[in-house]
Amino acid sequence: MRIMVTGGCGFIGSNFLYMLLADKPDVFVCNLDCLTYAGNPANAEDAARRFAGRYVFERADIADAPAVERIMEEHRIDAVVNFAAETHVDRSIADASPFLRANIAGLHVLLQAARRRGLTAFVHVSTDEVYGSLGPLDPAFTEASLLAPNSPYSASKASADLLCRAWHETYGFPVIVTRCSNNYGPRQFPEKLIPFMYLRACSDQPLPLYGDGGNVRDWIHVLDHCRGIWLALTGGRPGAVYNFGGGAERSNLDVVRRILDFCGRPESLIRFVADRPGHDFRYAMDYSLARRELGFTPSFSFERGLEETLGWYRDNAPWVAGVTSGAYRSFVDSWYGGRL
Numbered sequence: 576m577r578i579m580v581t582g583g584c585g586f587i588g589s590n591f592l593y594m595l596l597a598d599k600p601d602v603f604v605c606n607l608d609c610l611t612y613a614g615n616p617a618n619a620e621d622a623a624r625r626f627a628g629r630y631v632f633e634r635a636d637i638a639d640a641p642a643v644e645r646i647m648e649e650h651r652i653d654a655v656v657n658f659a660a661e662t663h664v665d666r667s668i669a670d671a672s673p674f675l676r677a678n679i680a681g682l683h684v685l686l687q688a689a690r691r692r693g694l695t696a697f698v699h700v701s702t703d704e705v706y707g708s709l710g711p712l713d714p715a716f717t718e719a720s721l722l723a724p725n726s727p728y729s730a731s732k733a734s735a736d737l738l739c740r741a742w743h744e745t746y747g748f749p750v751i752v753t754r755c756s757n758n759y760g761p762r763q764f765p766e767k768l769i770p771f772m773y774l775r776a777c778s779d780q781p782l783p784l785y786g787d788g789g790n791v792r793d794w795i796h797v798l799d800h801c802r803g804i805w806l807a808l809t810g811g812r813p814g815a816v817y818n819f820g821g822g823a824e825r826s827n828l829d830v831v832r833r834i835l836d837f838c839g840r841p842e843s844l845i846r847f848v849a850d851r852p853g854h855d856f857r858y859a860m861d862y863s864l865a866r867r868e869l870g871f872t873p874s875f876s877f878e879r880g881l882e883e884t885l886g887w888y889r890d891n892a893p894w895v896a897g898v899t900s901g902a903y904r905s906f907v908d909s910w911y912g913g914r915l
């Protein structure tokens with residue numbers, strides 16, 4: 576299989592492409608990424624050397640139709656997994672425009688190019704955030720839950736999911752949508768909760784928890800998510816939507832306390848700050864469809880996965896230094912400036 580992995584210089588895309596290259600000797604990967612602030616060439620740095628002849632990087636924008644078509648043709652692509660997106664909720668609140676362009680217009684270009692080529696395998700990677708928010712006692716989201724996105728980010732992702740649905744219903748295009756809960760693991764850009772709090776705690780900086788820290792996320796290790804995507808790509812029903820979750824609901828306060836514990840810092844670093852506007856209270860995923868149809872089950876325990884993840888950040892100082900200046904610093908200063 577010759578797979579175009581879009582967004583392969585980001586967090587989940589890079590974990591996915593290394594998993595494929597290491598475990599699936601028959602797979603060729605074309606990593607198409609335009610290298611936004613979140614796209615880090617170091618994330619896939621040694622793929623070309625370690626997997627010579629089975630990996631190529633193409634710097635391009637998924638919203639650039641001629642480039643996407645040329646690259647699909649040149650590398651004789653027969654499957655697409657679309658990770659490329661703007662992904663940070665807080666940034667979408669500050670400015671939605673890049674989200675609409677990459678997450679909706681970009682996905683449209685990919686669908687068009689893939690349909691023209693007659694591809695029969697296309698997975699679009701989506702999120703639990705399209706379902707909106709749960710109350711403390713609500714049952715977990717199923718694939719039949721209503722789409723009720725609350726942030727500009729999740730609205731752009733829900734729009735993309737609906738385009739996928741239309742491409743299947745109207746053109747019979749065999750696209751599959753996967754929706755996953757919060758990922759954690761190596762190489763996550765440190766604007767996201769776990770690496771953000773860990774790196775700040777290590778340098779004794781205050782930790783800004785939105786609201787009272789009681790919001791709940793369902794954490795899944797990135798490698799469990801990647802395995803689910805592979806199962807959907809190779810065995811999913813065309814037109815289907817599959818939920819993936821980690822079965823590990825934790826409040827943000829609980830997660831931050833574990834991080835403080837890991838790095839031996841006091842709880843006095845925590846600051847309860849003004850809430851994120853439109854902040855979803857709780858996510859939880861019912862992944863019984865993926866278990867039944869794909870054989871998906873998450874394998875990591877959150878506590879073990881979190882320790883390994885924090886250990887990865889501790890042991891990879893050059894990577895951390897490479898991503899914590901420039902765009903990271905200016906966003907942190909402008910976003911948290913008034914909060915802390």
Ligand code: NAD
Nearest residue numbers: 582584585586587609610611613614636637659660757758
């Ligand atoms: P990330 O922000 O770490 O990486 C995104 C990558 O996409 C970057 O390498 C960036 O350069 C690239 N990109 C962005 N716009 C592009 C464009 N127009 N053309 C080409 N490349 C572009 O993101 P992530 O956390 O790895 O998320 C990957 C996907 O998984 C996203 O679609 C996201 O919505 C989805 N998702 C993420 C999570 C999570 O917890 N991180 C959970 C569920 C779903």
Ligand code: DAU
Nearest residue numbers: 662663664702703704756757766767768783784785790827
């Ligand atoms: O649920 C899947 C989604 O998870 C993905 O689709 C998104 O791309 C990804 O960014 C993530 O979204 P969240 O908004 O849940 O992740 P984030 O790491 O930004 O925040 C996790 C929780 O922590 C959320 O309740 C907000 C809270 N938080 C986050 C930050 C960065 C804080 O309290 N303070 C913070 O400084």
